[in-house]
Amino acid sequence: MIPPYRRISVTLYVGVRASTTVGELLAWAGKRLAHLPQPAREARRALRLATGGECPPREERLSAFTRGRFRRIVEARARGVPWPILEETTSFLDFEVLVPPGVFIPRPETEELAELAISLFAEAPPRPRALDIGTGTGILALALARARPDAEVWATDVSLRAVRAARRNAQRLGLKIHVCHSEGFCKLSGKFHLIVANPPYVAKDELPLLPKEVRGFDPRRALDGGKDGLECIRQILFEAPKFLEPEGVLILEVGPTQKEALLRMADSMGEWAETRVIPDLSGRPRFFLGRCLPSR
Numbered sequence: 001m002i003p004p005y006r007r008i009s010v011t012l013y014v015g016v017r018a019s020t021t022v023g024e025l026l027a028w029a030g031k032r033l034a035h036l037p038q039p040a041r042e043a044r045r046a047l048r049l050a051t052g053g054e055c056p057p058r059e060e061r062l063s064a065f066t067r068g069r070f071r072r073i074v075e076a077r078a079r080g081v082p083w084p085i086l087e088e089t090t091s092f093l094d095f096e097v098l099v100p101p102g103v104f105i106p107r108p109e110t111e112e113l114a115e116l117a118i119s120l121f122a123e124a125p126p127r128p129r130a131l132d133i134g135t136g137t138g139i140l141a142l143a144l145a146r147a148r149p150d151a152e153v154w155a156t157d158v159s160l161r162a163v164r165a166a167r168r169n170a171q172r173l174g175l176k177i178h179v180c181h182s183e184g185f186c187k188l189s190g191k192f193h194l195i196v197a198n199p200p201y202v203a204k205d206e207l208p209l210l211p212k213e214v215r216g217f218d219p220r221r222a223l224d225g226g227k228d229g230l231e232c233i234r235q236i237l238f239e240a241p242k243f244l245e246p247e248g249v250l251i252l253e254v255g256p257t258q259k260e261a262l263l264r265m266a267d268s269m270g271e272w273a274e275t276r277v278i279p280d281l282s283g284r285p286r287f288f289l290g291r292c293l294p295s296r
Helices: 022-032 039-051 064-078 083-087 109-121 139-147 160-173 204-209 231-243 259-269
Strands: 089-092 095-098 129-133 152-157 178-181 192-197 244-253 272-279 285-292
Touching: 022 039, 022 064, 039 064, 039 083, 064 083, 083 089, 089 109, 095 139, 095 160, 109 139, 109 192, 109 244, 109 285, 129 139, 139 152, 139 160, 139 192, 152 160, 160 178, 192 231, 231 244, 231 259, 231 285, 259 272, 259 285
Parallel strands: 129 152, 129 192, 152 178, 192 244
Antiparallel strands: 089 095, 244 285, 272 285
């Protein structure tokens, strides 16, 4: 697959010549990225990526190869290509993961989900089991494995690209997780003390309203929650109790408008000793928590 920053026209580079200095390149990039919130910062980040981490003096002239790479990165950012795709990595909590094309890009708000999951997993008995459904790059499973080295952590995803990405990230970080190519719970057995997921929760008719960086570059399957946004959430909610230990916990990232419908659905099941929706740092209802009955 051709990286997004390479698929651009050379006609965009009129005026950028071999004699162009770093300062002039940054000025050109700032104008090209003027529609973004911080164009100067974006330009410097593009320069560091093009040069391999350095930010050369403004009077310096770059090689033809580096100039071309810089221009391609800038044009890609101008089209809205997210940084994790350009850099092929992103930071999450205190570690970094690879983000190959076609795999859902981790978002900062999911760090709050990870921190909540870690705090609850700390209460589990020795050698606990955890499951991350729809793992993507593996971030939630990896965060749990880092927090509890004694745990057995499983991760599933319906996307083979995601499965490969999660396995590769685990290998890079020296962590052992079991990654399974599966839709939901299909290929799993046994019970878990914690199940966590960041499922698709955007209603189908709201997909066109998402920011361009999301709807244009994340896999649709990772965003589309069906007609009401609850299609995948509903499936997890009804199947999870069969895979949870007594008093086991399910945590889901959900849409901020789904609280009431989700709580009604959960309470109607009679499987949960506790159900609540926890707000994120901005105060929006964001994380569903369900705790199983002591015995069923």
